Amino acid sequence: MGESKKRCFVVMGFGTKTDYVSGRKLDLNKSYKYLIKPVVESKGIECVRADEILHSGSIDVQMYKELLMADLVIADLSTSNSNAIYELGIRHALRPYTTIVVAEDKLAYPFDLNHILINSYNHLGDAIDIEEAERFKEGLGKQIDAVINKNESDSPVYTYLNSLIPPKIKDAIDEEIEKAENTEATPTETGKALSKIIQDAEELIEQKDFEKAKLLFQTAIVLANMNNSQPDTYLTHRLAFTTYKSAQPDLISSLNESMKLLKSINLAHTNDPETVSLAGAIEKKLYESGEGEEHLDEALLYFLRSYYTLNNRYNGINLALTYVYRANSGLAASETEKIADLVMAKRTWIRVLYLCDRDWPIVIVKEKNDELSLNANTIDGDELKNYYNTQKFWISVNRAEAYFGLGQFDTYRENKERAKNIPHPIWMWESFSEQIDKLAAGLTKVGHLMEPSWKAPV
Incomplete structure (x- = not known):
């Protein structure tokens, strides 16, 4: 019988998470898919993350077993994920070697991790730069080669307590684990890994089949919460x-x-900020649906919270529109209040233009660096091409909307035409057009209070 295949357990969050220190939103699934998993598998090592384990029993039992028995553990601490840090601590306590720590390069390291070697990579937020991916993958591959067959301590526990003897799992405990894995059946989607359910749900969102996606996320939450009293923020948000x-x-x-x-x-x-942004969108929709001005007040507060946390274009655009709504509502009881709301909207549009001018060259430079990959007829190349088109489209329509609000209609039309010529799904254009219609309706009523006076374009 040949030698059994080595196994790597990857400790990290899954889905899109927010780094609360920097406010940046990171798609950790892309980190796993493009940076970690392909390198591990290229070394002939089986690679698994917690959400890929079939949920046929207690996930806690399986997770602890992986932390003890896996030949290699890679811990990605990006977004300062508390579960990942906790699981890394367990691994360091259980095994003196074969543990690698990585993180996105803008991670603010917790103090107690300063003495641990952390290999960094650059994350775009919603995507991974291909050139950066190749650099990081090469370095990770070399590190795997260096540690996988060597018994040199990389655990601070065994480094400082050098007479400590690592634990070994007893046969009786092993039998109990096997028993636990074979007794409990999942309530739905039997035998299906959490990662697959989430992936299917996200694909349904891309197809705008929100009802089916909702059912899958309900299932994912049941699986994720089987042994966790705290709801998963990402899954609940989705x-x-x-x-x-x-x-x-x-x-x-x-x-x-x-x-x-x-x-x-x-x-x-x-x-x-993602949770708060969604709350703002929901409250705004409730107000637009005639459910009362208290929802407008709440929407404004949520968009303010997320705007000042993230300092991004999406929340800025929605915040400005919400100020226009307020200027047209009973919440603005006097002309002075209406003017104040419009001044805040105008300041926000000016800030959005600054953010657009900041973001556009960053996207263009990254796109230029990835030119070879973009021209390659591959799935990864197509995905990256869609990413850059999406970024350029939203920057262009954000610019257009800001100029429309400021009454600079020639520049509005230039940016609108630029956006139209960038490949995009039809729903994105419909979303932009709907937003402009709402803004035009609001400013037609109160735009004369702005300085200079806003007049609807002919």
């Missing part, structure tokens, strides 16, 4: 999003259910 978008059994009910879900993950105090 369930809230798909609940809102599915509009089932009706729009108002779905919006209220979405808010209930967000409140279950500490909406009132969270510093997760």
